[in-house]
Amino acid sequence: MAIKFEQVSFSYPSFDGKNFSALKNINLEISEKGEFITLIGETGSGKSTLVQHMNALIRPTTGSVTIYGIKIEKNTNKNKRIKLNPLRQKVGLVFQFPEYQLFEETVQKDIIFGPKNFGIKEEIAIERAKEIIKLVGLSEDYLSRSPFNLSGGEKKRVSIAGILAMEPDILVLDEPTSGLDPKGRDALLELFTSIHKELDKTIIVITHDMNTVYKYASRALVMYDGELVFDGVPNSLFSDKHITEWNLDLPDIIQITKQLEEKLDIKFDSKPHNVDELFNLVKGAL
Amino acid sequence: MKNIIVGQYIPGNSFLYKMDPRSKIIALGLLMISAFLFEDISHIVYMLVGVLLILKIGGIPIMRIARGLRPIMILLLFTFSFQVVFIKTGDVIFDTELTLSSVNLILMILIILTWYFTRRYIKSRFLYLIIVIVGILTMLSLFSPGFKISSSDFVIYEDGLLGASFIMVRLIIIVTLSTILTLTTRPTDLNLGLERILKPLKLVRINSEEIALIISIALRYIPTLLDEANKIMLAQASRGVDFSEGKLKDKVMQIISLLVPMFIISFKRSDDLANAMEARSFIPGNPRTRIHILTWHYRDTLVMIFCVVVLASTIFVRVYL
Numbered sequence: 001m002a003i004k005f006e007q008v009s010f011s012y013p014s015f016d017g018k019n020f021s022a023l024k025n026i027n028l029e030i031s032e033k034g035e036f037i038t039l040i041g042e043t044g045s046g047k048s049t050l051v052q053h054m055n056a057l058i059r060p061t062t063g064s065v066t067i068y069g070i071k072i073e074k075n076t077n078k079n080k081r082i083k084l085n086p087l088r089q090k091v092g093l094v095f096q097f098p099e100y101q102l103f104e105e106t107v108q109k110d111i112i113f114g115p116k117n118f119g120i121k122e123e124i125a126i127e128r129a130k131e132i133i134k135l136v137g138l139s140e141d142y143l144s145r146s147p148f149n150l151s152g153g154e155k156k157r158v159s160i161a162g163i164l165a166m167e168p169d170i171l172v173l174d175e176p177t178s179g180l181d182p183k184g185r186d187a188l189l190e191l192f193t194s195i196h197k198e199l200d201k202t203i204i205v206i207t208h209d210m211n212t213v214y215k216y217a218s219r220a221l222v223m224y225d226g227e228l229v230f231d232g233v234p235n236s237l238f239s240d241k242h243i244t245e246w247n248l249d250l251p252d253i254i255q256i257t258k259q260l261e262e263k264l265d266i267k268f269d270s271k272p273h274n275v276d277e278l279f280n281l282v283k284g285a286l
Numbered sequence: 287m288k289n290i291i292v293g294q295y296i297p298g299n300s301f302l303y304k305m306d307p308r309s310k311i312i313a314l315g316l317l318m319i320s321a322f323l324f325e326d327i328s329h330i331v332y333m334l335v336g337v338l339l340i341l342k343i344g345g346i347p348i349m350r351i352a353r354g355l356r357p358i359m360i361l362l363l364f365t366f367s368f369q370v371v372f373i374k375t376g377d378v379i380f381d382t383e384l385t386l387s388s389v390n391l392i393l394m395i396l397i398i399l400t401w402y403f404t405r406r407y408i409k410s411r412f413l414y415l416i417i418v419i420v421g422i423l424t425m426l427s428l429f430s431p432g433f434k435i436s437s438s439d440f441v442i443y444e445d446g447l448l449g450a451s452f453i454m455v456r457l458i459i460i461v462t463l464s465t466i467l468t469l470t471t472r473p474t475d476l477n478l479g480l481e482r483i484l485k486p487l488k489l490v491r492i493n494s495e496e497i498a499l500i501i502s503i504a505l506r507y508i509p510t511l512l513d514e515a516n517k518i519m520l521a522q523a524s525r526g527v528d529f530s531e532g533k534l535k536d537k538v539m540q541i542i543s544l545l546v547p548m549f550i551i552s553f554k555r556s557d558d559l560a561n562a563m564e565a566r567s568f569i570p571g572n573p574r575t576r577i578h579i580l581t582w583h584y585r586d587t588l589v590m591i592f593c594v595v596v597l598a599s600t601i602f603v604r605v606y607l
Contacts, residue, residue, distance in 0.1 A: 052520065055524055057520045057523055057524060058520075085526060085528050088523065088524050088525075088526055089526060092524070093524040095517070095520070095521045095524070097517075099547060099550060099551055099554070100514075100517050100518045100521040100547055100551075101518070101521040101522060101525060101547065102547065103542065103543050103545075103546035103547050104546075113525060113543070114525035114526055117525060117526030117527060117528075118526045148550065162525060163524075163525070166525070166526070
């Protein structure tokens with residue numbers, strides 16, 4: 001197990017002395033290879049706080065997170081012998097807003113900033129940057145541009161490239177597709193899938209888009225009010241009767257199938273994942 | 287980082303809290319003027335007692351004030367020692383000869399070195415520094431074997447000591463008074479009070495409303511920007527920036543990686559805020575109504591009368607005695 005949460009709770013201190021608890025008793029295991037996890041839940045349910053635990057950016061108030069054999073507890077950082085930095089290379093975390101991390105004069109410098117911090121030689125990092133900028137769907141000319149003159153979607157891609165260049169073992173993305181057009185969103189998700197399939201890396205994506213969950217994920221985690229209320233395959237999530245309680249909706253294709261089932265008063269044998277599968281089901285039923 | 291509270295305001299319920307910010311600011315001004323007008327050490331000590339009484343009646347813990355005095359402690363000691371050493375009038379209280387000899391020069395260097403290397407392990411560093419300095423001075427005056435390098439007279443005069451204490455008490459009074467104001471008034475109320483007091487400046491074409499608006503926006507955005515800074519630090523930390531360690535060259539890079547996004551986000555925020563204000567048709571200088579309206583009570587009048595009496599008697603003492 002690469003990342004293991006054991007009874008993790010986390011509370012933010014607030015002005016009036018009362019603490020706001022963002023995570024309540026989370027138990028979770030994430031393996032090093034081969035998982036495509038989507039983390040879903042309504043706004044303020046603790047998704048971002050959960051992923052920030054995954055590379056030791058914040059420490060649990062109670063309980064422990066074990067990342068690649070290093071146990072992170074409340075007081076871990078006070079003990080300077082434990083180096084947390086290497087963990088951040090292994091678990092790459094892309095933040096939701098690219099504005100928080102872009103600061104260099106050129107895109108290239110910004111992409112190689114991460115790798116250089118982890119001791120990778122500049123020439124090698126530049127080579128990586130040239131490959132990765134194409135991977136995220138931008139041309140090589142972008143490398144010499146300023147990151148501040150890019151559009152929102154382009155900034156997002158550059159910030160993802162900055163983390164990809166660190167070659168993390170596990171890639172965690174906090175709403176990577178927000179603010180992107182459908183084409184760009186699909187391209188990025190295809191990119192994550194290909195990283196997941198070809199390099200057999202674990203990808204964790206926070207999203208609000210149920211279609212993404214249904215189409216790409218091998219495992220879905222649902223957060224509700226600081227608690228992890230569901231951990232399983234997307235198929236069983238969308239047949240779970242609690243789904244409306246958690247303020248989630250169904251993927252389009254499942255909604256269409258349900259409507260068809262009601263209108264035509266039939267029951268399909270399986271759940272379709274795309275339009276073609278649905279077409280075949282309907283054809284078979286007629 | 288979320289614990290930082292802007293200003294020093296602590297909630298309370300005494301008469302100081304119920305007062306109008308305008309009367310508090312004016313009272314502070316009047317009392318400060320009187321603190322500067324006193325010339326005699328006994329008068330200023332009376333005033334200090336008066337200030338302590340205000341603290342007692344206002345229910346403000348004295349430790350809270352002492353904590354507020356800590357940052358200016360260095361300044362206080364600095365002025366105190368200069369006054370003591372350089373005023374050379376009045377009766378001699380204390381006279382000794384400081385001799386720098388070969389032996390105690392070496393000892394002195396040794397003491398300073400041990401202080402330099404051990405200071406990080408001592409909890410109250412400031413006290414430690416004072417003990418070391420006093421220790422060195424005592425050694426110079428009492429223990430000086432070996433080859434004599436130089437010697438000088440160290441004399442303390444009565445006027446020096448009195449003048450030094452006088453200035454120290456005056457500074458303490460001023461700081462305590464202003465701390466009382468900030469402790470018992472919310473930054474927003476303070477701002478509103480200032481705006482009202484500065485309103486007559488319109489005659490010289492200074493718009494107090496604009497100044498107050500700038501201050502209140504700045505206050506409002508401090509927590510937001512702190513939050514933002516925290517997020518940027520986390521984002522950069524996940525790209526391998528280790529804010530706790532590194533060489534000087536790395537440190538510069540770390541700061542830049544924090545400051546550049548900070549600036550860009552702040553500019554963007556201010557742009558958004560300006561647009562949002564315009565969208566709700568805010569026009570600078572136009573007359574506007576207020577959600578919080580300041581009310582002047584009888585206690586404000588009483589305090590005003592008290593402060594004016596204090597000031598008047600100070601002027602009387604200064605002129606006729």
